[in-house]
Amino acid sequence: MTPLGGAGEPRTEAGDVLTEVIMRTFRLYGGFLAAAEVMTAPVGLTAAWWQVLGAVLREPLPVSGIARAMSLTRQSVQRIADLLVDKGLAEYLPNPAHKRAKLLRPTEAGYAAVRGLTEAQHAFTNRISARVDPADLRTALGVMERLVEALEEDERDRG
Amino acid sequence: MTPLGGAGEPRTEAGDVLTEVIMRTFRLYGGFLAAAEVMTAPVGLTAAWWQVLGAVLREPLPVSGIARAMSLTRQSVQRIADLLVDKGLAEYLPNPAHKRAKLLRPTEAGYAAVRGLTEAQHAFTNRISARVDPADLRTALGVMERLVEALEEDERDRG
């Protein structure tokens, strides 16, 4: 993504801004991921484990349901879920509605780990968000939501 | 990242907005990456190859220089660069200033591939950016730039 250097094809100004946005998205992704790993390391989790564990805090879900909820593939979530169970941070419950699709639920250790992370997460988001204008931050969130929508529709049109 | 479900620790409103921003960042990252792959596939590249090739369009650079320029690790770039050379899309030139750090430069085939992509990229960014308010898009870019800065400084403080 983002080479930029090429010859001059028809370009709109907004398109150029979006190109910059894309580059920042990649940077931010890397930065947020790194921050998440700093937070999770002391608790013995990884960012991905945290994400999956967080998805079943409120109610147990089958692996495929978690994947749907967070736009990941079944296979990715399955791998993490098996690891979480292996480490004693979550467990599989029989699913009355589906014999194969067991329900994933955090164990006490799992809940405890996530509780520890919640505090660190709030400290982090408070600290970082304090460095940007609140109104602009909201605007940015709105733009990002629209971009997500636009990408999904664009993909649907050409899928 | 982004579990959310936890108990109530001290939270600022801006912090909560940032949490949403983080979730959108992950979604956008995935979406942009997918879009890039759709564009690169017909040309026989991948998104990562495009990125590396794009970095040496203007002037040949050693692998370590490319890594620095785009905040990646030497090793990641080295792997891609070797693949690009293997596929005939780039070549290593002797570096007068450093015996081991050969310079990477696209071949004619490499330039041609990127040229093809530039067109697709502009079509894409024009198409998507047309769906958001231009002024808001600029605001969002500014916020993202500040967030990148804030993350880097935060990391430096605690690194």
Next chain:
DNA sequence: AGCTGATTGACAGTGTGCTGTCAAAATGAC
């Protein structure tokens, strides 16, 4: 009941990026 298609878990393989380690080459201090 029986059949078809979608969902689900299991397994294999790929691409990407990271860390860690080592030796060769370049750099800077003395």
Next chain:
DNA sequence: GTCATTTTGACAGCACACTGTCAATCAGCT
């Protein structure tokens, strides 16, 4: 010039997410 430090490429290993395929299960239709 010499030596310690830094930079660089090479190699190995790990985490993550994706695609593709297969068989078991489930859901809906006839």
